[in-house]
Amino acid sequence: MGPSGSGKSTLLHVAALLDPPSSGSVWLDGTCLSAADGTGLDDDARSLFRLRRLGFVHQTYPMVVALTPLENVMLPAEYAGMDRAAARTRAVDLLARVGLASHANRDVRTLSGGERQRVAIARALVNRPVAVFADEPTAALDTTTGAQVLDLLFAESRASGAALVLATHDPTVAARADHLLRLSGGRLG
């Protein structure tokens, strides 16, 4: 956690391989994934790594509006090579776990912000990632919905065995973390 402008989102994006670091490097399990000097994985390999091993939940929860919630969750699985039937089974299961089984085939445009964020959580977990990155996941939600989404995010990440790396400026959200890192002025305190 940290105040606005402290670099939370930047750090999260670098760690999630969305942006390259301007200095330093990103390592996982002894492998250099991204580094300021250009070493590490190339862009395609970083994309595949994100696809297969990372999940990302963003505050604006964008969706492919041409697809149903079910298809939105299936999308990363199919691109990761899972066959369509298995991807559907996995997506149906995840949507049920986030309480959206009855919304699986609705138009995503009719979903509320909280519902869309829950779809985004299911999508982030569909490929059984080793880590889920969440950048202010409740920022655009009201307090009640935000709390429900957080419960879900923590529970499902834990159930999936994925580490949850969450950026927030809200102390009440930060209080739920097992480990808390504070950022200030671009530095970890």
Place this chain on the structure above:
Amino acid sequence: MNALRLAWKSLVRSPQRTLLTSLGLANAVIGGLTFYGFTHDTYWGLSEAFARAGNGHVQIADAAWFDAPAPEQHRTERTKLEAARTALAADPAIHDRLLASAVRRNVVGMLVVEGRSGIFLGEGTEPTAEPKLAPLAHSVAGTLLDAANPIGILLGAPLAARLGVQPGGTVTAMVTTDQGLTNAMDLTVLGTTMTGAQELDRAYAALPLDTALSLVDGTTADLLVLALVDTADTDSVLAATRRVLADPAFAGLDARPWYRRADYYIAVKALYDRIFGVFQGLMVLVTVLSLSHALAAVVAERRAEIAMLRVVGLRRRDVAAIFLAEGALLGVLGCAAGAVGAIGLSQLVTSLGGIPMPPPPGFSAGYPAHIRLDAVGFVVVLSATFAAAVIASALPAWRATRGELSRGLMGLAVLLALAPALISPAHAADALENALGPLPPADRRCEVDVSVQDGTATMGWRVATQGTDTLAISTTLAVGHRQAVLASAGATWFQTETMAKAMRVGLAQRMMGQLSAADVIDPRLVAGWVVTAAPDRGAAGVIAATARPGAGLAFARAEFDVAATGLLTASRFYAPSGSLLRSATYSFSEGRLVAVSVRDTGHANAVTLSLGPPTCTSSPLNLAPETLMITALTLLGRTP
């Protein structure tokens, strides 16, 4: 999920856009096929006009005769040509395709009638073959050549008029014989005709081959012509003819197809082919530009969606493939619709009897033009249009993959507000000096149109300010995908037409992309700044400010350069660490802010905002998040 399926779903999601884009492509196909069909019909008409006017589809003569400047020196014995005809007619590859044949001898001389005279270009032919060789020939008066009247002659109508003869009259033909002597013969005028070529008709004459040879006292002929049942068989019969002529008995003879002999056809085809090529090229160019523009708008609309796909883990080529697939699918839809339309148009023209055309240069009669479509035309036009669709989608597809992930994800493309300072720019300095200066009254709203250029992408907004509130709505995004932003009561609300309700965007969050431009250009946010240093009123200098704790600003410190006039000239925004994050420059015209250029550290492109003149009215808007999109659309003069 493959790119094609995703692309198809995207097209289905936006049926109106898909329909309009496909219709644009269909128009290109219809235009291309219509032009092709028209030129093809012209070629067909010219070919038939040549081959069915007695010239035949295949001509056989001494090899030197065809291109010699004086072909009369390379004539062939009539018996040799007739032997060749017999051999050709017996060939199974030719026999069934042969409609008629005739040996021809050209005769040039003078016709004399009671003191009047005129040069004639005579064509000695076989009257029995003429009806099939020249089915389009007709007599203006009298009859055509007749085997029963071997000493008859057919004259071009203008030549007969010049000589003052009528059918049944007599003319004296004077020629130079093959031996170089002068010979004359009285011939009965059987009739007059019009070949269609005005210049030729002034000297045209036709007479039986035997009569022509008697006249010139010769045994040689110019050529043997073969008329075919179907013009399309020309090449196969030509090949068979050359095979037959390879016999030593026919040594020296060569065969030429009609399309090598019809000078007018060759000239017109060369011209039309070039015009069609240019037309088709322009059509492809227009298609590429218009479709590329349409798809670029789609890419702009789906910026966040594209960024999400990349964040999820799709590679650049995976994303590009989706847009290429969209272009390809639009190409298929447009080509299919265009092909159907072109066929329908062709049939309509045919049912109406063709399009009346004036006589071509040098001809005396017009003709009905049709749209003659064939497989080649479809292949050429459809493949060109499909290729244009794919090429047009390539650039947007490439662009779709170039944006920075985080910027694309966060870049909600929002321009928040153009503050009172835009309307009264001198207020900027005061506003900063006083932390919060006077704002327009809440019962009065001011509007301004803003064009935001980010690299090569341009986006338009209409912005209304009212008291401390600001409402902005995109003006360049497609209907159904427009975005609206409301900055009200210390919070920011965002909504697109696809969203059921507005989304609250906390100011405390670090918003990237153009949203942060609000910090630069909206001096109302000075409410969040504490001015720590400022020049004297009326003096140029730098206003230094720090972010008020809890104000939710994305920057910790800022500097505003003001001129002695009070106009803002530049600003710089810093992170808590002290590093420069953003700088901006301001341009005024007659005291009105007209442009702001914003550059973020680390980004190559500056974002330029061009502002139109503000207008103010005393009809306030209802600026509530619950009715954000409705109010925003009202700003555009539309009802939702």
